[in-house]
């Protein structure tokens with residue numbers, strides 16, 4: 007298989023890293039073979055990218071919003087015309103299935119640009135009259151050069167969710183995609199070129215978090231950092247950026263509860279729980295990895311859920327029949343398997359799965375893990391408390407509404423939750439008692455981009471989405487005019 011060697015994208019040009027000849031190997035998770043080499047960029051590369059972004063900011067920030075919006079529409083159109091190519095690359099790089107990459111990752115990446123292209127044209131500003139005394143209005147302006155740092159689970163989707171509002175509102179940026187999944191970000195740079203995006207508006211520096219990431223976070227001329235990734239890294243970034251008092255948006259880990267009452271639409275709850283447990287190999291921060299089922303239907307739920315989990319097709323990510331592809335990287339797979347072992351040690355019952363899956367032929371060294379359902383563990387066990395981020399769920403019985411709420415809230419995280427009940431009042435009562443950023447009632451993963459998205463507790467700081475992203479990427483000034 008041929009190996010793609012990436013270059014950084016700085017000031018509208020593909021350039022080698024200053025750290026000449028130093029690369030990080032990136033593996034195709036389905037084969038375990040190296041398929042991309044990523045420049046191991048250093049502080050000097052980040053400095054060059056920030057300089058280019060600062061220069062571009064002078065004109066980009068002054069461009070009328072209609073013109074900025076047109077660039078975003080153009081980027082969306084070009085990306086859409088190359089959807090298949092991008093989806094196939096995301097599969098090779100991330101391990102996810104082609105169905106998911108096409109319908110979710112790349113489709114949504116296109117929409118991210120289109121959405122913010124429209125939003126920036128239609129956003130309303132606040133104006134207030136104060137009892138004939140004065141009139142106030144809000145002036146909004148872009149902050150400067152943003153550092154955008156993204157993880158490996160939804161590589162292009164999450165990066166474009168940051169780039170689109172960042173540049174729509176007049177900022178420029180330096181991006182640092184995950185070293186495990188940099189390929190589609192690299193390809194996106196060719197879309198920027200084709201769209202005629204002015205040089206330096208988006209710059210891409212590839213490499214490790216410790217080198218390129220750290221240099222971006224500590225750079226004095228990068229006043230805002232938007233980060234999606236793990237909680238440990240988020241805390242570290244928060245500490246590193248304190249010196250320059252940067253604006254921070256942190257979208258971090260989760261350990262989300264899926265609460266199933268006995269008055270739910272049972273078929274729907276089971277079907278959706280299969281998706282919320284195992285979609286994208288469980289590598290979505292919003293997956294419902296703790297399933298709480300009312301004791302009256304606990305056994306019925308297990309009898310329906312476990313055979314479906316066991317029957318999910320784990321295999322070639324390029325086969326449209328595959329439901330569970332490969333985990334993203336070797337270290338991550340080992341972490342997931344370690345948690346399954348820990349579940350055994352903690353006294354859990356592995357109801358299905360529980361092992362690495364070895365496939366045949368060129369996939370024999372791929373990072374595949376069987377969908378795993380674990381029962382018999384207390385909600386306080388480590389396996390039920392710590393983020394696993396793989397195709398592994400624990401199922402626990404609960405007695406009543408209050409116990410379900412207590413279990414769901416007994417977590418260091420607070421990203422999302424699903425509640426299943428046909429009793430609207432109960433669903434509302436429970437939803438309003440859960441300490442998370444998003445609650446889905448009788449559904450999962452429906453996203454309305456106008457709504458705030460983010461987490462409480464160890465799941466992060468700040469909110470993304472429509473006006474919330476705009477608030478992050480702009481400064482607000484109140485101007486008060488006396489009558």
Ligand code: NAD
Pocket residue numbers: 155156157158159160164182183184185213214215216218219220223234235236237239240242243257258259260290291393395421461465466
């Ligand atoms: P990670 O924290 O290891 O890495 C994320 C990014 O941060 C990568 O680009 C990495 O290179 C960079 N990084 C690492 N150390 C850094 C440092 N010291 N300074 C600057 N950058 C640094 O996370 P991951 O393993 O790539 O992603 C998985 C995690 O992301 C999970 O915890 C998951 O829940 C979380 N996640 C959260 C959301 C959300 O919206 N809340 C969405 C997706 C993923």
